[in-house]
Amino acid sequence: MQVISRSMTPKAERTTSLQPSAFDTLSEPVRRWIWQRNWPSLRDVQEKAIPVILAGGDVVISARTAAGKTEAAFLPLLTRYAEHAGSADGFAILYVSPLKALINDQHRRLEGLCEGSGVLLHKWHGDVSADAKTRARKRPSGVVLITPESLEALLVRRGVEVAHMFSRLDAVVIDELHAFIGTERGMQLQSILNRIEVATARDRIDRIGLSATLGDMSLAAEALRPGKGASVTIVEGKDEGNGVRLQIRGYLLDGTAPGDLTATADDRDPPGKPPEPFEPSTVPAALASDLFRLLRGQSNLLFAGSRANVEVYADMLRSMCDEASFPNEFFPHHGNLARAMREEVEARLRDDPRPTTAVATTTLELGIDIGEVETIAQIGPGFSVASLRQRLGRSGRRAGKPAALRMFVIEPPIGKGRHPIDRLRLDLVQSIAMVECLRAGWCEPPLPAGLHLSTLLHQVMALIVQTGGVSPTVAWNLLCERGPFQAVDRTLFAELLRCMATPENRLLEQSPQGLLMIGETGEKITESYEFYAVFATEREYRIIHDARTLGTYPLSSPVACGETIIFAGRRWQVSEIDDRARVIMVKPTRAGKPPHFNGKGAAVHDHVVATMRAVLASDEAYPYLDPAANRLLDEARSSFLDLQLDSRSVIAHGEGVLIFPWVGTMKLQTLTLALLAREFKASHFGHAIELQECEAGKTLETLQDIADSPAPDGKELAARLAQPALAKFDTFLSDHLMTLVTMVERISAKDLPLIAANALGIDTTHEVA
DNA sequence: GACCTGCTGCGGCGTG
Numbered sequence: 092m093q094v095i096s097r098s099m100t101p102k103a104e105r106t107t108s109l110q111p112s113a114f115d116t117l118s119e120p121v122r123r124w125i126w127q128r129n130w131p132s133l134r135d136v137q138e139k140a141i142p143v144i145l146a147g148g149d150v151v152i153s154a155r156t157a158a159g160k161t162e163a164a165f166l167p168l169l170t171r172y173a174e175h176a177g178s179a180d181g182f183a184i185l186y187v188s189p190l191k192a193l194i195n196d197q198h199r200r201l202e203g204l205c206e207g208s209g210v211l212l213h214k215w216h217g218d219v220s221a222d223a224k225t226r227a228r229k230r231p232s233g234v235v236l237i238t239p240e241s242l243e244a245l246l247v248r249r250g251v252e253v254a255h256m257f258s259r260l261d262a263v264v265i266d267e268l269h270a271f272i273g274t275e276r277g278m279q280l281q282s283i284l285n286r287i288e289v290a291t292a293r294d295r296i297d298r299i300g301l302s303a304t305l306g307d308m309s310l311a312a313e314a315l316r317p318g319k320g321a322s323v324t325i326v327e328g329k330d331e332g333n334g335v336r337l338q339i340r341g342y343l344l345d346g347t348a349p350g351d352l353t354a355t356a357d358d359r360d361p362p363g364k365p366p367e368p369f370e371p372s373t374v375p376a377a378l379a380s381d382l383f384r385l386l387r388g389q390s391n392l393l394f395a396g397s398r399a400n401v402e403v404y405a406d407m408l409r410s411m412c413d414e415a416s417f418p419n420e421f422f423p424h425h426g427n428l429a430r431a432m433r434e435e436v437e438a439r440l441r442d443d444p445r446p447t448t449a450v451a452t453t454t455l456e457l458g459i460d461i462g463e464v465e466t467i468a469q470i471g472p473g474f475s476v477a478s479l480r481q482r483l484g485r486s487g488r489r490a491g492k493p494a495a496l497r498m499f500v501i502e503p504p505i506g507k508g509r510h511p512i513d514r515l516r517l518d519l520v521q522s523i524a525m526v527e528c529l530r531a532g533w534c535e536p537p538l539p540a541g542l543h544l545s546t547l548l549h550q551v552m553a554l555i556v557q558t559g560g561v562s563p564t565v566a567w568n569l570l571c572e573r574g575p576f577q578a579v580d581r582t583l584f585a586e587l588l589r590c591m592a593t594p595e596n597r598l599l600e601q602s603p604q605g606l607l608m609i610g611e612t613g614e615k616i617t618e619s620y621e622f623y624a625v626f627a628t629e630r631e632y633r634i635i636h637d638a639r640t641l642g643t644y645p646l647s648s649p650v651a652c653g654e655t656i657i658f659a660g661r662r663w664q665v666s667e668i669d670d671r672a673r674v675i676m677v678k679p680t681r682a683g684k685p686p687h688f689n690g691k692g693a694a695v696h697d698h699v700v701a702t703m704r705a706v707l708a709s710d711e712a713y714p715y716l717d718p719a720a721n722r723l724l725d726e727a728r729s730s731f732l733d734l735q736l737d738s739r740s741v742i743a744h745g746e747g748v749l750i751f752p753w754v755g756t757m758k759l760q761t762l763t764l765a766l767l768a769r770e771f772k773a774s775h776f777g778h779a780i781e782l783q784e785c786e787a788g789k790t791l792e793t794l795q796d797i798a799d800s801p802a803p804d805g806k807e808l809a810a811r812l813a814q815p816a817l818a819k820f821d822t823f824l825s826d827h828l829m830t831l832v833t834m835v836e837r838i839s840a841k842d843l844p845l846i847a848a849n850a851l852g853i854d855t856t857h858e859v860a
Numbered sequence: 861g862a863c864c865t866g867c868t869g870c871g872g873c874g875t876g
Binding site for chain 1: 861862863864865866867868869
């Protein structure tokens with residue numbers, strides 16, 4: 092394996108106990124607890140965070156996984172608690188986590204510390220008994236570990252008790268803050284925290300966000316305290332990692348060595364044939380045997396990219412173990428697998444000495460405790476540099492061991508006649524670009540806030556139920572003016588309220604006094620336990636074998652009785668389907684294909700695509716490529732020159748034209764819509780736009796015209812985009828409101844002239860802002 | 861060309 096950097100970041104300097112330390116400023120019981128742990132010293136991030144949190148105010152603590160962020164927040168907060176002297180007059184510290192599993196981990200971690208400090212510690216999520224919640228609610232005190240949804244339920248169902256329960260609240264800790272930024276769930280959490288401050292008549296309750304290190308931490312600060320990010324203190328821990336070992340390995344889809352063009356028969360392919368997305372089940376033989384050889388015998392994470400691919404690779408590697416008469420050590424892990432099965436894999440990784448490779452989707456990227464793994468493997472380039480960084484942080488945590496990551500990239504065989512997109516080896520080039528971005532310390536900044544009207548609609552109803560009724564002005568002031576929906580002005584808010592009150596929607600009514608009340612349909616929605624979450628979920632079947640639930644399967648991808656599927660890493664035949672109970676019964680069999688899950692499409696950032704062009708245009712050698720990947724890169728670069736993409740971005744191809752604007756997915760989408768609006772047969776894939784039955788001259792003219800025209804307002808472009816209801820309550824929005832959401836969140840019309848200029852190749856070194 | 865996350869109140873029944 093190649094070493095790109097022996098230590099990407101400097102090793103932590105050891106603090107000795109002789110130096111003056113933040114330790115001395117902590118309360119006696121907290122110091123005693125640390126002393127009992129036998130810690131040689133506080134970690135870097137803890138030394139830095141303790142004085143800041145003791146001083147009060149909003150704080151973002153950023154550091155890698157397992158750097159001790161939780162203690163960095165709780166050691167000083169429990170010290171603060173000791174000074175206030177605990178009382179049963181309200182909860183003192185609220186900890187919010189995106190995952191129930193994380194709450195269970197943190198409860199274990201904080202139990203002794205809280206006990207030593209005489210502070211009650213409550214777990215509060217859907218798996219916790221109603222009885223325990225009632226007891227905590229009747230005598231509110233100490234620390235509560237809770238999910239956003241349980242917190243929403245508490246506010247909605249116990250609105251009158253909110254002021255009392257939280258009147259003494261000293262601070263809110265938000266774990267995995269980065270996972271909330273720019274999402275519907277993040278908007279909901281910000282809104283809930285704001286509602287608590289208003290209900291308790293507090294101007295501000297300290298917020299402490301725990302985050303992975305992002306490119307620009309000021310955006311995390313803004314997410315912690317919307318509109319007042321500048322007042323948030325940012326504490327960044329040193330990366331206490333041991334460097335990174337990284338390799339990109341290349342494979343050809345049919346198993347022939349890259350560069351061995353004679354082994355393929357591509358010249359027969361018609362020139363206009365678009366590249367075919369390969370079936371997830373196609374794994375090159377060389378890749379299969381390399382994965383088996385490199386991963387077996389130690390513990391690893393293999394990120395396979397999709398749930399279908401997780402099934403294929405887990406099943407394949409398990410049967411390779413069977414054939415070699417080895418015990419199996421490859422196990423699937425994804426969101427549709429039964430919780431019990433996923434917990435078995437997590438426990439085996441954490442507690443079992445036997446080597447274990449979890450074949451996973453993004454489920455194992457977050458902070459769930461799985462202990463130490465030796466290497467990380469990934470199929471394909473993935474979709475973001477941020478996720479690559481998170482994955483890397485999952486290995487190399489043991490002293491002296493560097494993080495190790497291998498990316499396995501599959502490219503189709505090519506010949507002269509193949510499609511330019513195949514010839515450019517864009518998956519390999521994207522993998523290199525992502526690694527180069529990572530080496531440069533860049534990663535995707537969080538998305539700027541959208542309108543989030545679906546979630547605002549939800550918060551209007553939640554606020555009404557919590558308070559028993561509010562006036563439109565009070566609701567706007569609370570949710571939009573001082574709350575997180577700051578992109579929504581009074582006029583737009585009024586339009587949303589009218590839309591909610593239509594005879595079709597019946598979510599709202601207005602009392603003769605002008606108070607907003609819940610309408611007939613609104614009653615049904617807010618009374619259901621499904622109300623509390625703001626993200627949309629698919630309806631699903633349960634897959635059962637021998638009374639054991641293996642997992643769930645989307646209703647939208649039906650399977651037939653007798654059909655064979657790969658699920659939970661094994662092969663099954665569907666023996667019975669009960670549509671009313673929504674249950675699929677299966678029995679073991681020998682054959683099978685992976686199930687079909689619906690994805691919603693990925694968005695690659697502008698900077699990554701700009702870096703891809705730079706990789707193609709340069710002759711820099713990358714020490715982390717294996718020989719096959721090097722040959723693929725050579726092919727890509729000679730195709731790039733061959734197609735003259737170094738000096739132009741529009742090329743004729745077959746009966747049509749290809750445009751390479753070298754911009755991210757959202758801008759590529761926007762230019763495609765603008766071309767559709769001008770009657771072109773346009774579609775985008777693989778970082779390019781294809782125009783059918785069209786010539787290069789006319790394309791250049793049109794691009795020039797778009798580049799020279801003022802940016803459109805986007806309404807017309809948004810109306811062209813198919814607008815499926817993406818967010819949970821989008822179905823209640825009028826066409827006009829839905830178009831506004833699309834305009835703001837899914838296209839970038841204001842950049843259109845610059846995008847077209849880029850596509851003309853006027854100035855390809857200039858990155859569109 | 862993708863992934864992930866969450867859930868109350870109450871009626872009915874069995875048991876100590």
